[in-house]
Amino acid sequence: MKRLFILLIIAVTLTNCDFQNSNKTELFKAQQVFKEDERPIGQQDVIELRCEPIDTVRMAIIGLGMRGSGAVYRYNFIEGAKIVALCDVVPENVEKAQNALLDADKPKADVYTDSLGWQAICERDDIDLIYICTHWDLHTPIAVYAMEHGKHVATEVPAALTIDECWQLVNTAEKTQQHCMQLENCNYDFFEMATLNMAQKGLFGEIVHGEGAYIHDLRWLNFMEEGGYWNMWRLRHLEKEDGNTYPTHGFGPICHIMNIHRGDKMDYLVSVSGNQFGMTAYAKEKFGEESDYAKTEYAKGDINTTIVKTNKGKTIMIQHDVTSPRPYSRIHMVSGTKGFAQKWPRKGIALEPNAHSFLSDEEMEKLLVEYEHPITKEVGKKAKEVGGHGGMDFIMDYRLIYCLRNGLPLDQDVYDAAEWSAIIELSQISVKNQGMPVKVPDFTRGAWNKVNTVTYFTK
Numbered sequence: 177m178k179r180l181f182i183l184l185i186i187a188v189t190l191t192n193c194d195f196q197n198s199n200k201t202e203l204f205k206a207q208q209v210f211k212e213d214e215r216p217i218g219q220q221d222v223i224e225l226r227c228e229p230i231d232t233v234r235m236a237i238i239g240l241g242m243r244g245s246g247a248v249y250r251y252n253f254i255e256g257a258k259i260v261a262l263c264d265v266v267p268e269n270v271e272k273a274q275n276a277l278l279d280a281d282k283p284k285a286d287v288y289t290d291s292l293g294w295q296a297i298c299e300r301d302d303i304d305l306i307y308i309c310t311h312w313d314l315h316t317p318i319a320v321y322a323m324e325h326g327k328h329v330a331t332e333v334p335a336a337l338t339i340d341e342c343w344q345l346v347n348t349a350e351k352t353q354q355h356c357m358q359l360e361n362c363n364y365d366f367f368e369m370a371t372l373n374m375a376q377k378g379l380f381g382e383i384v385h386g387e388g389a390y391i392h393d394l395r396w397l398n399f400m401e402e403g404g405y406w407n408m409w410r411l412r413h414l415e416k417e418d419g420n421t422y423p424t425h426g427f428g429p430i431c432h433i434m435n436i437h438r439g440d441k442m443d444y445l446v447s448v449s450g451n452q453f454g455m456t457a458y459a460k461e462k463f464g465e466e467s468d469y470a471k472t473e474y475a476k477g478d479i480n481t482t483i484v485k486t487n488k489g490k491t492i493m494i495q496h497d498v499t500s501p502r503p504y505s506r507i508h509m510v511s512g513t514k515g516f517a518q519k520w521p522r523k524g525i526a527l528e529p530n531a532h533s534f535l536s537d538e539e540m541e542k543l544l545v546e547y548e549h550p551i552t553k554e555v556g557k558k559a560k561e562v563g564g565h566g567g568m569d570f571i572m573d574y575r576l577i578y579c580l581r582n583g584l585p586l587d588q589d590v591y592d593a594a595e596w597s598a599i600i601e602l603s604q605i606s607v608k609n610q611g612m613p614v615k616v617p618d619f620t621r622g623a624w625n626k627v628n629t630v631t632y633f634t635k
């Protein structure tokens with residue numbers, strides 16, 4: 177009897193162990209982890225990469241739609257930059273860009289209208305920088321080809337669409353030791369730069385949480401009938417993909433403030449999307465219930481929310497919504513142990529010991545003057561005159577050329593490009609799996625602790 181009792185206890189204990197183990201296995205399985213290959217022998221990281229100074233930066237602009245044409249205009253005002261080649265598959269876009277150069281008394285550029293014109297451009301040996309403003313699918317292919325042909329790269333956002341593309345950028349930049357910067361202009365907006373300065377000077381104490389977003393009603397831009405994007409490229413993404421398909425505008429400034437891969441790194445994320453309502457409602461109203469647009473099944477849920485946890489235990493929330501009728505917002509919220517700042521929906525700063533309410537507008541403006549970032553102090557006035565999203569586009573272009581001319585590390589490196597773009601596929605996987613945690617790859621392969629703060633270098 178006693179033996180039977182002991183056997184029973186052993187059996188129950190083993191069953192419990194099994195149950196606990198199987199629970200653990202379940203938990204372990206419920207996290208997607210991407211395989212990270214070792215850095216190939218001889219390949220170096222490119223943290224704070226410095227390259228030979230370039231006196232006159234000879235550049236090619238590829239993609240001359242809404243964004244690329246704006247870049248051509250802005251570069252007319254940037255000393256030390258020379259546009260030598262222009263490329264787009266729409267000949268009128270190339271012609272308009274060429275005329276913009278001539279109107280500004282700049283030399284004529286060589287023009288390319290073939291769909292593979294970008295390859296011919298990258299193969300030239302008289303170009304230093306390839307500036308990519310096409311639709312998303314070409315960003316990584318052009319960037320990789322350009323670096324392989326000894327060119328520095330600046331690419332519109334997002335730099336990559338998949339984790340595989342992120343690794344292609346990182347590996348090519350490390351292998352070739354060329355710069356690869358994502359053109360995240362929102363990092364250079366005035367409030368974002370001031371809050372970066374405030375954070376680096378300790379005004380908010382230890383930053384424990386940040387929020388960013390891309391909330392922008394772009395419904396009309398998707399349709400050819402309303403004069404939108406070339407070949408309706410953005411609509412194709414809404415048809416195919418859920419998750420956060422455009423994370424970098426809200427995320428980039430927060431990542432710099434929170435020193436991502438400069439002392440901290442992203443650990444994992446979870447992501448949830450609501451269903452799709454907005455595009456169908458819009459398409460029905462604009463094109464009729466029976467139109468193809470109204471009958472299309474759009475994969476993209478209206479509102480996506482992603483939360484990242486960092487290695488140091490901090491959190492970042494990012495939202496994406498481009499199909500709802502609502503006011504624009506990138507949120508830009510920073511919350512620390514001593515203070516708080518946010519830009520949307522209401523610009524405000526709150527500081528200890530009275531952080532339960534915002535500073536008055538006068539007090540905030542005074543603080544923003546006191547903590548204005550040295551870079552916006554230097555070029556802010558000119559940036560506002562030239563324009564481009566209120567000046568931030570000009571500051572970004574100015575900084576890119578300034579750093580290349582002075583052989584300085586760029587403000588945004590290839591790891592920023594990979595990390596901020598990686599949210600796309602990582603969020604898509606999490607969304608497909610009911611918000612399952614997904615591990616964020618360490619694109620620096622262990623070099624995330626090499627420096628401990630973000631630096632925008634000056635001479």
Ligand SMILES: NC(=O)c1ccc[n+]([C@@H]2O[C@H](COP(=O)([O-])OP(=O)(O)OC[C@H]3O[C@@H](n4cnc5c(N)ncnc54)[C@H](O)[C@@H]3O)[C@@H](O)[C@H]2O)c1
Pocket residue numbers: 238239240241242243244263264265266269290291292293294309310311312314332333334359360361404405406407565
């Ligand atoms: N940073 C920002 O604030 C911001 C704002 C708007 C757009 N963007 C980004 O800029 C990029 C371009 O957006 P857009 O609004 O100018 O779109 P767009 O559709 O107006 O322009 C894309 C251009 O690429 C050209 N193109 C297509 N195939 C090509 C090829 N093989 N070679 C050369 N050119 C080719 C098209 O003809 C078109 O002129 C996108 O990645 C977008 O996400 C960034």
